[in-house]
Amino acid sequence: MCGICGAIAVKDNLDVPEGAVERMIGALSHRGPDEYGAWRDERVLLGHARLSIIDLGSGQQPLGSADGRVWVTFNGEIFNYVELREDLRARGHVFRTASDTEVIVAAYREWGADCVERFNGQFAFVLLDRDTGRVMMARDRFGIRPLYYHRHGDVLLFASEVKALAGWPGCRIAVDPAALGEVFTMWVNVPPHTPFKDVLQLPPGHVAVLEPGDDAPSIRRYWHPTFLPAVEDHRHVAVDERDRLAHEVREALADAAEIRLRADVPVGAYLSGGLDSSATAALVRERTGDRLKTFSVGFTDAAYDESVWQRLMADHLGTDHESIRVGDAEIAGAFARVVWHAESPLLRTAPAPLFALSGLVREQDFKVVLTGEGADEVFGGYNILREAKVRAFWARDPESVSRPRLLTRLYPYLKQSPPEFLKRFYGAGLSGAGVDPFFSHRPRWTNTAGIMTFLAADVAEAAAAAATAAEERALAALPADFAGWGPVARAQYVEMTLFMAGYLLSSQGDRMLMGHTVEGRFPFLDHNVAELAGRIPASVKLASLEEKALLKRAVADLLPVEVTRRPKQPYRAPDSSSFFTGYGAELVAEAMSSEALLEAGLFSPDRVAALLRKWQAGKLTGVRDNMAFIGVLSTQLLARQFGPEQERRTHDAALPADAVVWRGNT
Amino acid sequence: MELRAQIRGFLIENFLFGDTAPLADDQMSLLDNGIMDSVGVMELVAFLEGDLSLGIDDAELVPENLDSVDNLVAFVSRKREASVA
Missing domain, CATH: 3.60.20.10 (Aminohydrolase, N-terminal nucleophile (Ntn) domain)
Incomplete structure (x- = not known):
């Protein structure tokens, strides 16, 4: 790397x-x-x-x-x-x-x-x-x-x-400033745009x-991800065919993992405690028989912590396991460096623990790790894919009372939310089923766009226009066969090409790994694996509402039954609460002060002051409010790093002239 | 403070952080216009139960009671009259 x-x-x-x-x-x-x-x-x-x-x-x-x-x-x-x-x-x-x-x-x-x-x-x-x-x-x-x-x-x-x-x-x-509109709606800049003026990717x-x-x-x-036409996606698949497909997936994955061990230095693996990284590590172990070095990150806050599962898997595989635990101090303390490496506004702190994790890998003198990244997109693990399925099902009978209730199976916390309101919230854009190419992501994007209210008045209009243009760009980039795909395949495509490419593989992937000089390798993102999965009906991958049903079938014998049966726990980190005390509070007070906001000229100081009041009162609990808080903080840091600090940072990073070896034309 | 102003004040401070523009009129749906999300309803309920000292049953958590300034004013007024009666 x-x-x-x-x-x-x-x-x-x-x-x-x-x-x-x-x-x-x-x-x-x-x-x-x-x-x-x-x-x-x-x-x-x-x-x-x-x-x-x-x-x-x-x-x-x-x-x-x-x-x-x-x-x-x-x-x-x-x-x-x-x-x-x-x-x-x-x-x-x-x-x-x-x-x-x-x-x-x-x-x-x-x-x-x-x-x-x-x-x-x-x-x-x-x-x-x-x-x-x-x-x-x-x-x-x-x-x-x-x-x-x-x-x-x-x-x-x-x-x-x-x-x-x-x-x-x-x-x-x-x-x-306009590019903020894209991130503050879709979480990412739609390629070729980036958060920076006249910089393209x-x-x-x-x-x-x-x-x-x-x-x-x-x-x-x-190349782009491909899927089956909708008709074949709903096809009923008999058990023996499912078994054959599971076997094929197993072989393809094992090949993908094995080819990713090619290196002249030792290769380690991440263990998150979930199915995907457990499967990756288990396949490596099965193919090579070597004792593997594994790494994981846990949280001091039990609500986010998966240490028990990580330990269980490490013991099961007999790996040489290293772990760290992060809390508010580590998240807040690393956040400015995380933004510097991510080079993007962030709406969550979730990259920060991964930055700490790659630091652990580096300390142990490892340069390469395998991870389970991509499995949720390729094999149907994410709630947004299940949500698309439920909403498409509901859209066929919009008056149904029971259909929207399926959403509480995806998001148990919604059980506290009044059913009528749930219906109204997730019912937004329901008429777009089959018509709106971004049907799956519409509730997420609409909800996220609420945080545009924090933009300064003279930025807001350009930002809204940029968000609209970004969606048009994403629309224009859809492959011709997209129109024939079903709701799950469409959601997978959008998730892979926008969110995974622009956020997960970047702000949570390459940048957090390379920030500590570690290369990540992702067997689930071997194109042979992705293409195979794309040829398998959604009815098999995401059977009923069971996430990654086929993948579980493919690797079940390698994993403890607790791991395969365990409900998926989305990877999250504490967001605005990480900054309540100590260094985090100082960082917020300084980077989100009226003076700092006016200097950057991107946000409304009054709005941000109201956000900080709610935060200080301990009432900043909603998802959208937390996205706003982290979005403003990270953007303020980014604007400073690429603003007043740019020349100094560039100067400080410069190598001495004799450090560069010039290659000749021979 | 007048009830309507109190409710508007809460919505603007808590969900809109001082931006009055999105709450253009008192009939508009808070949900359909993205002012409040499905979890935000719980913050609204906390306000009604806390700041306005109302007791609210789950059965009352419906858009007809909560999903616009007008609906909220009418709902709170009805509840207050009922508790006095």
């Missing part, structure tokens, strides 16, 4: 200002502290911060072909590089290293930009073909690895993280190609 950065002259030759390379790569040193490399020709600069995992001796980057005509800077892993290398050798390619990076170069030469379709992995890379002058940028199917770009004059800058773009002398990055599953003379890259999608 690594960080990449660089610059491409869109016109004429590239002038690299003094200190640019040291500042850009330095801003990524947490992603790759082992080696720093750079390469340039008259038009293109490639930079790299390396975390050595595969081919420790000769995998330095940027890497060029033997004839020096193709160069690449690469972040991530191509897990099937061994098989690809054999294939490419048979086609006459010669390899000088044992790295997956060199496989990218050969694959590009053999198959052109379509080479990405053959990669099984998690990657972002930028490649220069000096024979044609073409620059290619690529990002993996799910968006596990990030890639941003920004046009600065006649130079196209790119980097794994936005903070590295700011390393280019003279380039200032600023939070885009290459969307997941896309390649971009910049030919000489082009003013901007042309972008093409090469």
Whole structure:
């Protein structure tokens, strides 16, 4: 795992200002502290911060072909590089290293930009073909690895993280006030947008190609999640076929886990206490027989804590288990750093404990962990998927009294909520069943958008317009066959392409892991697994309202029965209550003060003061109020980090000139 | 304080944090207009039971009683008259 950065002259030759390379790569040193490399020709600069995992001796980057005509800077892993290398050798390619990076170069030469379709992995890379002058940028199917770009004059800058773009002398990055409207509705910025003005991201599953003379890259999608047509999704599947499918899933998952153990350093695993990470760890154990090192995070607040389950699973697998426990002090204490790494407004503190967890992994000298990320999206675990199913069922009989009551099976806390109000709340947009592509997410988005009330008057209008534009962008990006999918498949697609890519894999994934120099690998997000799951009817994956029914059937014999039978506990952390005392209270008092709010100019000081009054009175208990609180706090921190602190942070991160190894054209 | 002003004041402070614009009139639904979510109803009930000292039965937790300023004013007034009578 690594960080990449660089610059491409869109016109004429590239002038690299003094200190640019040291500042850009330095801003990524947490992603790759082992080696720093750079390469340039008259038009293109490639930079790299390396975390050595595969081919420790000769995998330095940027890497060029033997004839020096193709160069690449690469972040991530191509897990099937061994098989690809054999294939490419048979086609006459010669390899000088044992790295997956060199496989990218050969694959590009053999198959052109379509080479990405053959990669099984998690990657972002930028490649220069000096024979044609073409620059290619690529990002993996799910968006596990990030890639941003920004046009600065006649130079196209790119980097794994936005903070590295700011390393280019003279380039200032600023939070885009309008972009807050997207996060404050959909939780994420819809690609290619980001929280920053004029900073774009290459969307997941896309390649971009910049030919000489082009003013901007042309972008093409090469993959998206697919599902069965609605008719087949409802099909009744007999028990023996279910067993056969469960077996197929088991094999595909075990293959996905095994190929993700490829590394020249030891690989550990997370144990959350839930089904998904337990399954991942158990499959590794079954395939390799090795004693595994596992890691987990618990909470001092029992309402969030799953330590008992983590311990149970660790004992069951006989792993060498390490755990930490976090409370308010750890969450509040790390929050500013969490925002700095996430590079986005956050609506929850949930990334913070994961940041602490990757810190534990790092302390134990591990660089790589497997996790259960993606299982809920791929195999139907989330409440929002079950909710979509219930609401679609209810929409067929809107007057039904019993149908909306099924919602209390998903959200037990709603039992306290008066049934008539429940009906009104979740009934909103019910008429959109089958018509509104975002039917599944409508209640969540509408409810979240309530927090726009905290935006400053002159920001609110642009933010609302940006939210509308973001939805139109998401709509335009829907694949043609989406219209034929059923409610669960549609919800899965929206959840995977927006929330998972933009939040879970980023703010709770790559950024929290790489913040402590740890690479995460996600067997459930092997595209072979996802494509297999997409070919299986929703009636099997999410049987009735039983979440991940098929997955449980597939791995049941590997896990203690308590783990498979256990109701799913959504991963959450205490939100606004984490900041009641000590350092957290000081942070809030300072970052959310009228002066700080006026200086950033993003929020209404009066509204935020009312929010703080409710918080101080201990009445900030609702989901929406907590999203507002964390949303304002995180945005204030982000605006400061990318505002007044930007130059200092960039300066402080800069590497000494002799730390960067320049690669030659040989 | 007049009951209507008290109720409006609570809704604006507690759910809208001082923003009066969304509560444009007293007939509008608090739920349909996103002023209050299904869990927010419990905060409203706490206000009625606490600040206004009303006793409320579960059966009374229906939109006809609670889902607009007008409905709330009428509901609270009825409850008060009933307790005096």
